[in-house]
Amino acid sequence: MTTSRLEAFSDGVLAIIITIMVLGMPLPKGVEWASLKPILPNFIGYLLSFVYVGIYWNNHHHMMNLAEKVNGKTLWYNLHLLFWLSLLPFATGWMGENNFDGITVIFYGIILLMSAVAWLILARGLGKVQENEKIRQAYGKDGKTKLSILVYLVGIVVSFFNARIGLAFFYLVAFLWIIPDLRVEKIAK
Amino acid sequence: MTTSRLEAFSDGVLAIIITIMVLGMPLPKGVEWASLKPILPNFIGYLLSFVYVGIYWNNHHHMMNLAEKVNGKTLWYNLHLLFWLSLLPFATGWMGENNFDGITVIFYGIILLMSAVAWLILARGLGKVQENEKIRQAYGKDGKTKLSILVYLVGIVVSFFNARIGLAFFYLVAFLWIIPDLRVEKIAK
Amino acid sequence: MTTSRLEAFSDGVLAIIITIMVLGMPLPKGVEWASLKPILPNFIGYLLSFVYVGIYWNNHHHMMNLAEKVNGKTLWYNLHLLFWLSLLPFATGWMGENNFDGITVIFYGIILLMSAVAWLILARGLGKVQENEKIRQAYGKDGKTKLSILVYLVGIVVSFFNARIGLAFFYLVAFLWIIPDLRVEKIAK
């Protein structure tokens, strides 16, 4: 079985996740600039989730380029990743509607954490199926994903005390992934 | 006519069904962990439906790989399958909003049942069109789908008395389909 | 410019239209079978619109197979068709929410009518661009689309007096398109 239909389906799901999140942003209740203020948390959350789905799409794209075949197990590992990512609009909505209240940020962090874990499982599973070494070499250690998981955990713990600072950790991970793509520098790869 | 655009369209519809179901999960009314509890039924239903769409996508993928051509009839058999699956978000929402009340679980089971019947019709129709024997051999008896239909029927009947146990039957069918994919074992194939 | 990306984009839009319509079906307000009754009109409308989008996808598929190239004009003719079809969920929702009240059925018929007109414009425009005669031969007269437009007009006029009978005309057109695909017989082609 080739990877092309797996990629097409994943692209479809990721494209829909990234787009329907905007449906979770409530319309301002008024026509002054001030009426945009209450939905600022929604916007900040939307931006972060948009970036995360972008990162996953980008990395998914790269990893699948290295894969030559998939099996039944891999399809389910991939669906497992998409499952956690599909909960992002829900987690983003809850967080945005409640102005980054502690528990909503912790919940959001857990979804990010589970997505990263699902990513590791997918990478490992894909690596096992391939005959060549490419994926195992590129994603064998995958220090960056493990570092991300660590920062998510720190962010989750911090959110019990101060959710805004906890959220900053989740933004930090996003920057860690975008910046190398922008070739400003390569950190922790 | 080749199968490629049929696959692309089906992938699109299935990707959208699997993703918009999350829109049916209401945001918690509060910011405590306890506020997640009332939407636990929605989540359990979402998980089951996500898995079912995944199973159908997976099997659709396999069957279409064996098909070499489609005709007008096949396109409609395929749309007929997508129609029943497109009602899953609706059935999932009704069931989740009403905490697995008997009739909502029965309704959910009927949608699963009709999807399986539509699958049989599609498999039979596709088999007739092909010049080679592959689909007829692979899906001629299709004992597993017929077994699933039987379990759906049992689950529906049981739900008249106890909806939670009825629901367990629908989970059971899902496991019957995932487990062989995970190569843990091959049952009833 | 080739037709492939035009097809991919149209497939995407049609897949989304056909799927998000189900979001317009309100959840039953209750857990008895009787609570499904008030949403029966929504369901009947959903079924009809699902079938129409299926018909357009099917025919779009066929016509694009005959096309070898598209130009800027054609892209806009195609978007024009998608625009009218994108209003189907809206028209379906209005009709379903108001139990097929006269004006809502008329409005629904107008959307079907405009879609058929947009189809004629697209077929004509595509035909002009091609170097071979295939599309001009297959869609030059396009008697079936013109007959459909006539029946839509009759249905719209009838709906001023009796919306249910008017709606029956719209179902009639759908059957005229599905039946030949099912090869039961070929009418008015």
Place this chain on the structure above:
Amino acid sequence: MTTSRLEAFSDGVLAIIITIMVLGMPLPKGVEWASLKPILPNFIGYLLSFVYVGIYWNNHHHMMNLAEKVNGKTLWYNLHLLFWLSLLPFATGWMGENNFDGITVIFYGIILLMSAVAWLILARGLGKVQENEKIRQAYGKDGKTKLSILVYLVGIVVSFFNARIGLAFFYLVAFLWIIPDLRVEKIAK
């Protein structure tokens, strides 16, 4: 890395944006023709946004045809463009719900403006990556996009005084892009 998966993902996102906007059109509160009147602003906004997404899809299609490769930076420039376009349903909804009240039209104009800026950044970034001169030649000056940005700015300023006239400027830009496609004439290219 080739452009094909970038195109597929962008097509998906644009197809979803163009389609979910219709979910933002509220159903009429009544069954008279007059009940359509209050949602006329929603419809006018929907039409404009539909056309804009169509224009971007069309131009994206053309530009990607000239591109031979993309890099990590380009992927993010593309996501940056999709981000602003993904806010169109939100801006359209706010504007439509408030009958083109000044600030909502200004906000809508800002989204259009930022999308055009994101387009310029993408075009420049893509040009730098290519080995051949095609994109740099076709989009090096890109006078038409710059003219559009100017007209957006004028429209935004005018909207502080009269939002309807401001909106007319945004319609004007749309016509500037559609008309050449329709080969009626070529302006400012």
